[in-house]
Amino acid sequence: MAGPDFTLYLLGSSVPWGFPYAPACDIGTIVAQAWSGAVRDKTLVVRNEAKYGAQSTYVVERARSIAQRQHTPRSALALVYSGNNEFLQLVPGRGKRGRGPTLAGPDETQAVAAAHRRNLEAAVLDLRRAGVEPVLSTLPTNLRDWPPSYTVLADDRAEQIERLYGEAIDVSGHCGEEAVRLLSEVLTLAPDCAQAHFRLGRLHLAAGRRDAARRHLVAANDFDGRPIRATSAINGNIRDLAALHGIRLLDAEAVFEDAAPDGICGNEQFWDDCHPKLEGYILMAERLGTHIADFTGTKAAPAVPSREAVERAHGIDRSFMADVHGRMGLYCYKHSGCWDDEITLGLGEDYLRRALEMAPGSIEVHVALALLLAWRGNDAAARSLARAAHALDATRTLWLLHGPEARNTLGALGITDVESWILND
Template identity: 25%
Template sequence: MSALETEESLRDPPVRKRPWGIGAGVFLLLALSPFVAVGIFEGILRMAGYGHSVRFFVEKEFGGQIYHVTNPAFYQQFMAMPVGKIMNLDDLGFRVPATKAAGAYRIFIFGESAALGCTPDAAYGLAPMLEVILGDRFSAMRFEVYNASCPALNSHVMRLAAEACADLEPDLFIVYMGNNEYSGPFGPAWGSDRGASPAAIRAWMAFGGLRTVQWLRNMLWRPWLPRAQEAGEYLKALRRCRPDSLPCQAMRDRFRENLDAIREAGVKAGATVLLCSVGSNLRDWRPFASMHPPGWDKTKSERWDALFRKGRARQETGAYDQAIEAYRQAAALDDSYAELQYWMGVCCLRLGMRDKAMKHFRMARDYDCLPMRTDSEQNRIVAATAARGPSDRVQFVDLEAILPEHGEFGIAGNDLFWDFVHFTFSGTYAAAAALSDRIAAVLPEPARAQAVSALIDQSECERRMAFTPPVRLRHVQELLPAFRFWGVDEAYVSGLLRQASELEKQVGANGADIEEEGYRQALSLNGNGYYVLSRYARLLLEKGDAAGAAEMARKILENDPVRPAARKILVDAMEKAGQQTEALRERRILQELFPDEES
């Protein structure tokens, strides 16, 4: 064997290299397999008809016209409890023609139940009140007022709604919100100490339309969302936090971010944006929860408790000055206990010290450890966001300051609010009147030149909106269970019972006739407003006048042909009138337009 052959035989045998693409392909397959599996599962769910679109708007076509219709599933995705358990679903959302009529002025309202008017009834909320006031003041203009607000939801949800509405040629955004930042979706009431991160919130919302995500939400616990299935569970489920806690600080940061996004969406769409501070019942509503600071000293606690009990005892006997002195001594130990501030406010008001009373009432609200009223810091955020401008497009409307001007003692109480945040008719009128002045200032010049200088007064609004004694009585009767649920003082409930008793005497046995006459008068003054027509139609159905109810439903459908509530009324009326063929035809139209609607 030669030396060359020997050297070659000692060398390692050649290694057969695998093509690099095979290893990369295996890695890529492993990496993508979860996504492929999810995609397959997503396809199976969609083919099976599982889930639904959760976009804010869905498109509907009727009579050759396209409409953007609010999607109930959009709102429902943010709640465990069915939305229909907390409000009349017929009053939720709106329908916008895809083609904007010449000369139309589109107004969109964003907020929560307070902005909607539910409780007690959206028929007497901000949107219909503005329609009446603006329609009278600027009769030559056509106003389209759409209310995107929904009970139990908050700025996280309204941000998405505003971004969707920005595509529909808005002229004006009105924002009145803040009450549900704590207890609404992603609020501190439901999450960890730091709550959901902004990235997690954005992801939750961005992927909500995937059927796989909807399946997971239905099968698993939904973090950060209201979890009560029944209203009675709701208050018990809410956790308590001091306003200076990390969760509340994070809540305010996210409120600021969402509010600024709504402002930006309106400005980019060419709309004027009115950002409103939010009012609340200070005078007649106690804080929901009070807490001492963390690490509260036991010795101080015993002394504080004794002084607080002493103050309450003196207050009960009418010795308000002595009560205030005991409360002041307690406040020297801890002034952040919300209920202490509230009772100090009550005593100051009894002694005629209005300004001091207002100060203590505000502190009671701001120290509430179950903050379901917009506090001073949130209202400062609203003002600061408005100040970012641009000044010719964004304005701050300080409704928190304006509303007390219409209240007894110059402090907002149960004359302006039914409960802690929901307007009475007087409160709604005061808010709408203030807003109408701001709206008047931003309307096109020709409209301003033709304006009626004086606002119609509250009594005229009551006539045009059919707010009659029987309606007022029904509101009181429907609200009483809610007040007991919130743990309202018996004295407050007793006041409502007295109202109910007085209204019952006023109405007597002719309530239905009085209410019907109110609707007739309203229609003669105010045209064909949906709420008057729909309430009138339901009353006529109750009275057995099916033909009259059908007539009212048809009037609604003339202006709003894709409103399911009106078509359901029409179906009911036709069935009661024995017009089965016609009822079946209308039912089919309803089912074609809204397959998920119960008819």
């Protein structure tokens, strides 16, 4: 094939890396499949330089490394997708799950957002100076079905807020409007109560009040005391930088919202808080392809492959998806430290049960589901699963149950003798 390569770089954290399909599949490999491995007679080379859990400081490091490489004119493009992990350094102390005193004041929160903006600005300008065309992407998130990680409660009103919130949850199943009233009263006392915004948003959505629902669900994310999803400020940074410097913008947030029921993204599009299902990765690959076509003077980007074609090309079969469901079940379980964790724990249980259906011999899935059920209070079912795992492979089961994560879970439940817990009635 004539001419030098055309290089597509992916920079950022777990989404550009391709979680939970990585390393088999990501946005770049889908683009390569669509373009049949070539862009205007140049071999298309995908270099995924994203890293799970990376913050924007890592994006700057990778951009500077890429900028030191040689690139001929119009031979390289970089997708920059970063902003979900900027607040991970905020760690709640011991106490009530998912709520308590502030972890970062307004000044610190603004400083984190400002640092994200500076880092992305430095990264895209370094890339552009080196002849690599940057594409900034906004970050879509699961607003509909993923609760805030941490709710800040004012010390002097915490007890009253918790009482009102509890009453709202108690009546929400049979008297939605009374729950709306109680949650609205919570927000009168504490306008930044993220969990109240989340529950109120879902009640409005169930009642068909889309605009009110969206307002509260966005507020739930923006008021999260430890956000693990991109906030409005983060996506605002991305749009502002694209406009200020004339950088290409892949507005994935808008694209996902256009495809979502009621324009509010949820579990139909995401596995969890921010990681898309395969259709979402295909959608982003399609939009990135239009930028490649425009940048290279290609008349039109080729059509992206169907989901079935992507699955065939990347080996995404039943065994692969069993592993994905297992990993996502663990992800939901590990991120269930929020105030009202039944949503995330329920989702995690659904994933792990599906994984067990697809891979009934998996010791890891047996143990993971046993731990989740034990945490949810279903000790009988948890022990039954642990016994089944022990019957399949006693050595590996005990090794997993003596691991730090299992010890933490079981220890918090007062279970210190794992063998007795499994084997004794």
